[in-house]
Amino acid sequence: MSSTPAPYATHDVTNQPPPLAPYDASADPALLEGLRREGAGWAEADLRALGRRAGSVEAQEWGDLANRHEPVLRTHDRYGHRVDEVDFHPSWHALMDVAVSEGLAGAAWADDRPGAHVARTAGGLVWNHTEAGHGCPVSMTYAAVPALRHQPDLAKVYEPLLTARAYEPGLRVPAEKRGILAGMGMTEKQGGSDVRTNTTTATPTAEPGVYALRGHKWFTSAPMCDVFLVLAQAPDGLSCFLVPRVLPDGTRNPFRIQRLKDKLGNRSNASSEPEFDGTLGWLVGPEGQGVKTIIDMVNCTRLDCVTATATLMRKTLVEAGHHVRHRSAFGARLLDQPLMRNVLADLALESEAATTLTLRLAGAADRAARGDAGERSFRRLATAVGKYWVTKRGPAFTAEALECLGGNGYVEDSGMPRHYREAPLLSIWEGSGNVNALDVLRALSRDPATAQAYDAELALTRGADARLDAAHARVRRLVASASESQARRVVEAMALTLQASLLVRHAPPAVADAFCASRLDGDWGHSFGTLPDAADLTAILDRALPEGL
Numbered sequence: 001m002s003s004t005p006a007p008y009a010t011h012d013v014t015n016q017p018p019p020l021a022p023y024d025a026s027a028d029p030a031l032l033e034g035l036r037r038e039g040a041g042w043a044e045a046d047l048r049a050l051g052r053r054a055g056s057v058e059a060q061e062w063g064d065l066a067n068r069h070e071p072v073l074r075t076h077d078r079y080g081h082r083v084d085e086v087d088f089h090p091s092w093h094a095l096m097d098v099a100v101s102e103g104l105a106g107a108a109w110a111d112d113r114p115g116a117h118v119a120r121t122a123g124g125l126v127w128n129h130t131e132a133g134h135g136c137p138v139s140m141t142y143a144a145v146p147a148l149r150h151q152p153d154l155a156k157v158y159e160p161l162l163t164a165r166a167y168e169p170g171l172r173v174p175a176e177k178r179g180i181l182a183g184m185g186m187t188e189k190q191g192g193s194d195v196r197t198n199t200t201t202a203t204p205t206a207e208p209g210v211y212a213l214r215g216h217k218w219f220t221s222a223p224m225c226d227v228f229l230v231l232a233q234a235p236d237g238l239s240c241f242l243v244p245r246v247l248p249d250g251t252r253n254p255f256r257i258q259r260l261k262d263k264l265g266n267r268s269n270a271s272s273e274p275e276f277d278g279t280l281g282w283l284v285g286p287e288g289q290g291v292k293t294i295i296d297m298v299n300c301t302r303l304d305c306v307t308a309t310a311t312l313m314r315k316t317l318v319e320a321g322h323h324v325r326h327r328s329a330f331g332a333r334l335l336d337q338p339l340m341r342n343v344l345a346d347l348a349l350e351s352e353a354a355t356t357l358t359l360r361l362a363g364a365a366d367r368a369a370r371g372d373a374g375e376r377s378f379r380r381l382a383t384a385v386g387k388y389w390v391t392k393r394g395p396a397f398t399a400e401a402l403e404c405l406g407g408n409g410y411v412e413d414s415g416m417p418r419h420y421r422e423a424p425l426l427s428i429w430e431g432s433g434n435v436n437a438l439d440v441l442r443a444l445s446r447d448p449a450t451a452q453a454y455d456a457e458l459a460l461t462r463g464a465d466a467r468l469d470a471a472h473a474r475v476r477r478l479v480a481s482a483s484e485s486q487a488r489r490v491v492e493a494m495a496l497t498l499q500a501s502l503l504v505r506h507a508p509p510a511v512a513d514a515f516c517a518s519r520l521d522g523d524w525g526h527s528f529g530t531l532p533d534a535a536d537l538t539a540i541l542d543r544a545l546p547e548g549l
Contacts, residue, residue: 026051
């Protein structure tokens with residue numbers, strides 16, 4: 001008797017990789033070594049636990065759902081009352097709850113242990129393997145603390161709430177919650193990064209230190225945060241204000257959300273256009289010193305842009321490595337094919353350089369917060385350098401990682417399109433490429449201590465590698481003759497030389513040598529996968545993609 005095939009059973013599924021999750025997002029030697037080196041080895045056990053949680057099936061699903069079910073704006077309730085609220089999928093709240101409870105928001109400012117800020121950055125490097133959008137309010141909450149300290153009476157009230165590890169969504173009087181989140185309202189439609197052209201006005205009220213704001217902000221993310229640091233024109237010039245969504249008496253502060261931005265990526269995170277009309281704000285810092293006051297916040301969020309890009313690089317590298325380890329083509333595993341190995345090794349170098357620089361910047365931020373003047377100067381310059389370069393590398397990196405999956409990477413189910421759309425954001429927010437490149441030149445010209453701190457960092461590897469010494473000499477020549485039109489060229493050279501210096505000091509010889517040969521010595525093409533034959537691809541890949549990841 002002949003058997004009848006089951007309907008539609010045309011084939012068995014073969015030659016497809018198994019699901020990556022669960023995996024350990026902290027299984028990265030560059031991350032763990034940097035954590036210990038920068039003074040936060042005490043946090044390693046917690047980081048490993050968070051890494052396993054980030055790579056769990058549940059957490060990965062949270063990231064997917066938070067982006068598939070985007071936030072929804074409700075301007076009015078059913079009765080016609082103005083509410084200006086944004087509804088999020090439960091997965092968003094689950095991600096936020098873990099991030100805040102794990103200390104990734106403001107908690108580091110309340111932790112006296114050396115390395116607390118490093119531990120926080122490392123936590124972001126693993127937890128944001130879930131998805132990047134919820135990192136925005138987490139980052140702004142962290143960054144609000146040093147800016148708010150310009151007004152000690154306000155810091156006394158709000159800092160304990162910003163540094164708490166309690167996530168309490170919903171609009172209520174901030175002082176009645178166990179923990180709060182902070183946002184930022186800087187840009188306006190006529191100026192963007194040129195905030196000195198802001199037209200939002202701040203008129204003093206009868207209550208000292210309290211102003212009535214009127215104007216329209218162009219790009220204010222996370223509108224369901226409890227408080228915002230906002231720039232507005234006071235009588236003595238552009239000033240910074242603390243604007244709560246709910247006033248101390250329980251009434252809603254006017255915060256009329258005109259619309260949510262329809263963004264390329266970052267879809268889980270609501271970015272809005274709020275209108276202020278009689279909106280009350282409390283002055284933070286002196287009148288006319290708004291940029292100087294809020295720059296402390298910007299420096300912190302710039303570091304988080306570098307962190308988020310390094311996370312995207314690591315996440316997409318892991319995805320690509322997993323795919324090629326389990327996929328075969330033309331008679332061999334993709335991982336065993338020489339050209340694919342070159343591509344992956346090149347990506348691994350870029351990822352390790354980004355992670356190592358991120359943790360060095362976090363270490364500088366930690367030590368600067370504890371009073372180290374040299375580290376403060378280094379942080380001032382190197383954060384802008386890193387923000388420019390690492391975030392610029394993100395889109396090309398994620399595109400190459402996506403291509404490793406071929407057509408499988410081009411479909412939404414793979415997650416790669418979401419990562420690819422996210423990557424350009426990080427070079428735009430907190431100052432686009434030009435803004436950061438010019439900021440580096442400004443720091444070099446106005447604060448010689450920053451250049452001295454950079455040179456002192458590179459001096460630690462003087463004589464260790466001739467290519468690195470030559471690159472440092474080239475940087476000095478470029479800095480000496482720097483003009484605005486050449487700012488990107490200068491900052492690119494500074495970034496690559498700094499990354500190479502860190503790898504020569506801290507990475508295995510195979511990693512450092514391949515990076516110096518390709519990025520400094522010119523033995524490289526114009527795309528990933530063009531490392532020289534002398535590069536030890538096996539050693540690089542064994543470090544970046546250990547078995548079992």
